[in-house]
Amino acid sequence: xxLFDKISAISLTIIVILVAIFDLRERRxxxxxxxxxxxxxxxxxxxxxxxxxxxxxxKGLTIxxxxxxxxYLVKGMKAGDVKFMMAIGAFVGGAGIVRVLLxxxxxxxxxxxxxxxxxxxxxxxxxxxxxxxxxxxxxxxxSLKLYAIRLExxxxxxxxxxxxxxxxxxxxxxxxxxxxxxxxxxx
Numbered sequence: 001x002x003l004f005d006k007i008s009a010i011s012l013t014i015i016v017i018l019v020a021i022f023d024l025r026e027r028r029x030x031x032x033x034x035x036x037x038x039x040x041x042x043x044x045x046x047x048x049x050x051x052x053x054x055x056x057x058x059k060g061l062t063i064x065x066x067x068x069x070x071x072y073l074v075k076g077m078k079a080g081d082v083k084f085m086m087a088i089g090a091f092v093g094g095a096g097i098v099r100v101l102l103x104x105x106x107x108x109x110x111x112x113x114x115x116x117x118x119x120x121x122x123x124x125x126x127x128x129x130x131x132x133x134x135x136x137x138x139x140x141x142x143s144l145k146l147y148a149i150r151l152e153x154x155x156x157x158x159x160x161x162x163x164x165x166x167x168x169x170x171x172x173x174x175x176x177x178x179x180x181x182x183x184x185x186x187x
Contacts (some may be wrong), residue, residue, distance in 0.1 A: 125162055
C-alpha cells in the first residue's frame with residue numbers, strides 16, 4: 001500500500017465516520033464536510049497519478065451522482081446523500097463507487113430493520129410493506145389490488161413510518177468496501 005493509499009484510506013474513514021455521526025444526530029449531511037471531502041479526494045488522486053488521478057476522481061464523483069440521481073428526483077433520498085456519494089466517488093473512482101453502492105444496498109435493510117424495531121414500528125411497517133407490494137402486484141392480478149385497498153383501510157396514517165438515515169448505510173458500505181475484499185472480484 002502506497003503512502004497515497006494510506007492517506008486516502010485514513011481520510012475517507014474519518015470523513016465517513018463524521019458524516020455517519022452527524023446524520024444519526026441531525027438527520028442531515030453537512031456541506032461543510034462533503035465539499036472539502038470531495039476536494040481532498042481529488043487532490044489525493046491527482047497527487048498519486050497526476051491527470052489520470054484527477055480523471056479517476058471525476059469519474060467516481062460523476063458516477064456517484066448518476067447512481068443516486070433518480071432516487072433523489074423521486075424524493076427517495078435527500079441531496080446530502082447524493083453529495084456524500086459524490087465525495088466518496090472522488091476517493092474511490094468509478095468502479096469503487098459502484099461497489100460502495102452495492103454494499104450500501106446490502107447494509108441498508110439491516111439498518112432499517114434495527115430502526116423499525118428500535119422505534120417499535122414493526123407492525124405498521126409490515127402493513128405498509130404489504131400494501132405497497134400488493135398494490136404493485138395488483139397490476140398483474142386485480143384481486144391483489146383489492147387486498148391492497150383493504151390493507152390501506154387498516155393503516156393509521158397519523159403514525160409516522162420509521163426512518164433510517166441513508167448516510168449511515170453509505171458510511172457502512174464505504175468502510176466495508178474499503179477494508180474488505182467483499183464484492184471486489186466482480187468489479
